[in-house]
Amino acid sequence: MVSKALLRLVSAVNRRRMKLLLGIALLAYVACVEVRVARIFNTFGPRMHMNDGRVVSNFILQALQGEPLTVYGSGSQTRAFQYVSDLVNGLVALMNSNVSSPVNLGNPEEHTILEFAQLIKNLVGSGSEIQFLSEAQDDPQKRKPDIKKAKLMLGWEPVVPLEEGLNKAIHYFRKELEYQANNQYIPKPKPARIKKGRTRHS
Numbered sequence: 001m002v003s004k005a006l007l008r009l010v011s012a013v014n015r016r017r018m019k020l021l022l023g024i025a026l027l028a029y030v031a032c033v034e035v036r037v038a039r040i041f042n043t044f045g046p047r048m049h050m051n052d053g054r055v056v057s058n059f060i061l062q063a064l065q066g067e068p069l070t071v072y073g074s075g076s077q078t079r080a081f082q083y084v085s086d087l088v089n090g091l092v093a094l095m096n097s098n099v100s101s102p103v104n105l106g107n108p109e110e111h112t113i114l115e116f117a118q119l120i121k122n123l124v125g126s127g128s129e130i131q132f133l134s135e136a137q138d139d140p141q142k143r144k145p146d147i148k149k150a151k152l153m154l155g156w157e158p159v160v161p162l163e164e165g166l167n168k169a170i171h172y173f174r175k176e177l178e179y180q181a182n183n184q185y186i187p188k189p190k191p192a193r194i195k196k197g198r199t200r201h202s
């Protein structure tokens with residue numbers, strides 16, 4: 001009963017996650033399996049999918065291809081990005097721990113999306129413009145993980161600076177683009193689902 005009432009309170013996305021968590025908890029209880037639950041925040045790095053439509057892959061592709069960097073909304077929404085090797089270390093630490101409750105794994109260094117677009121443009125050395133498009137549907141305006149628990153219980157925190165990680169990702173994308181151009185396949189950034197009825201910013 002309590003879990004049903006809780007499910008009604010949370011958003012559609014969170015509802016799916018909550019159901020999954022309840023399923024895992026049930027499985028753990030019935031099958032006596034030890035579980036670990038990581039809440040993974042925005043992660044990037046080499047070998048990420050180039051056309052997944054997420055901000056890191058879109059901006060890097062756009063900057064490398066001389067296309068406008070598409071900022072959805074005003075760009076004042078924030079995200080915090082962790083490099084993939086930090087996430088892997090966090091997951092290993094979690095698996096080796098005895099913490100069975102959810103643990104946030106992310107980098108708490110928060111940036112606005114507009115700052116992030118400018119940073120990628122600079123790192124790529126790109127002359128691309130920044131283009132403001134309509135807001136994406138249900139876009140959270142702020143996201144910054146609280147990693148106190150991971151620090152305390154796993155002795156983990158991210159160590160790779162954003163620019164260092166982005167340079168590695170940009171290097172990977174550059175090489176992939178060269179390789180794929182030789183094979184006549186040019187990846188294109190995937191557009192977001194845009195809120196209906198909104199006009200474009202300038």
Ligand SMILES: O=C(O)[C@H]1O[C@H](OP(=O)(O)OP(=O)(O)OC[C@H]2O[C@@H](n3ccc(=O)[nH]c3=O)[C@H](O)[C@@H]2O)[C@H](O)[C@@H](O)[C@@H]1O
Nearest residue numbers: 042053054055056058059070071072077079113136139192
């Ligand atoms: O945990 C979640 O709720 C979601 O977290 C991320 O979603 P998000 O943080 O929105 O990541 P991105 O899609 O990379 O977008 C980040 C921000 O950049 C913006 N954005 C994205 C792409 C782009 O070309 N331009 C742009 O301004 C988005 O509107 C958003 O504000 C994951 O990508 C989702 O799969 C996951 O469901």
